[in-house]
Amino acid sequence: MNIAQKIELRLGDITKVDVDAIVNAANSSLMGGGGVDGAIHRAGGPDILEGCRAIVARQGGCKTGEAVITTAGKLPARFVIHTVGPVWQGGTKNEQTLLANCYRNALLLAIKNECRSVAFPNISTGVYRFPLAYAAEIAVNTVWEVLSHTNQLDKVILVCFDAASYYLVEQALVALKKEKNNN
Numbered sequence: 403m404n405i406a407q408k409i410e411l412r413l414g415d416i417t418k419v420d421v422d423a424i425v426n427a428a429n430s431s432l433m434g435g436g437g438v439d440g441a442i443h444r445a446g447g448p449d450i451l452e453g454c455r456a457i458v459a460r461q462g463g464c465k466t467g468e469a470v471i472t473t474a475g476k477l478p479a480r481f482v483i484h485t486v487g488p489v490w491q492g493g494t495k496n497e498q499t500l501l502a503n504c505y506r507n508a509l510l511l512a513i514k515n516e517c518r519s520v521a522f523p524n525i526s527t528g529v530y531r532f533p534l535a536y537a538a539e540i541a542v543n544t545v546w547e548v549l550s551h552t553n554q555l556d557k558v559i560l561v562c563f564d565a566a567s568y569y570l571v572e573q574a575l576v577a578l579k580k581e582k583n584n585n
């Protein structure tokens with residue numbers, strides 16, 4: 403697998419990205435919030451919340467590290483995959499594994515729904531305070547791990563909202579390519 407062809411880095415607003423599924427950094431209530439969650443619900447309209455309510459009625463929310471899927475409403479994407487990142491607590495509460503679970507479970511759900519392209523925000527790195535460089539490393543490694551076991555996904559786009567995050571994810575990607583001897 404050629405990493406550079408499959409994992410793309412972008413700076414900007416994830417609600418504008420035209421892919422099969424965009425991932426939302428939600429909370430376990432699935433009832434919306436601030437940050438990227440707020441932006442996705444605002445831009446996508448009420449159909450997304452309606453989808454979330456149906457999931458809550460069925461299974462009572464979404465646990466940390468797990469993922470659920472709804473329509474993307476008015477967004478260019480077809481689906482929104484909502485995942486719940488861990489709140490950073492100094493690395494003492496299994497946050498690393500839980501963050502990796504978010505990326506893995508979101509991608510597995512995308513594959514199950516026949517998506518070929520998926521865009522992620524930097525999950526947990528806003529209000530949930532996960533250290534950026536560490537989160538970037540977990541993101542690129544987990545995405546690589548899933549991509550290397552499937553042909554279903556053509557492209558995963560890591561969408562950074564600011565230059566500092568972009569730089570750190572870029573560094574993590576460079577390190578991954580080096581480690582895998584893959585340019």
Ligand code: AR6
Binds near residue numbers: 429438439441525563
């Ligand atoms: N496009 C791409 N990235 C964005 C956008 C956007 N439009 N807006 C923000 N970001 P956060 P969390 C980046 O706080 O830390 C919510 O209230 C942002 O710069 O949205 O997982 C939920 O309801 C940061 O890098 O998510 C939860 O309660 C990243 O997205 C809680 O916040 C994630 O920041 C989840 O916290």
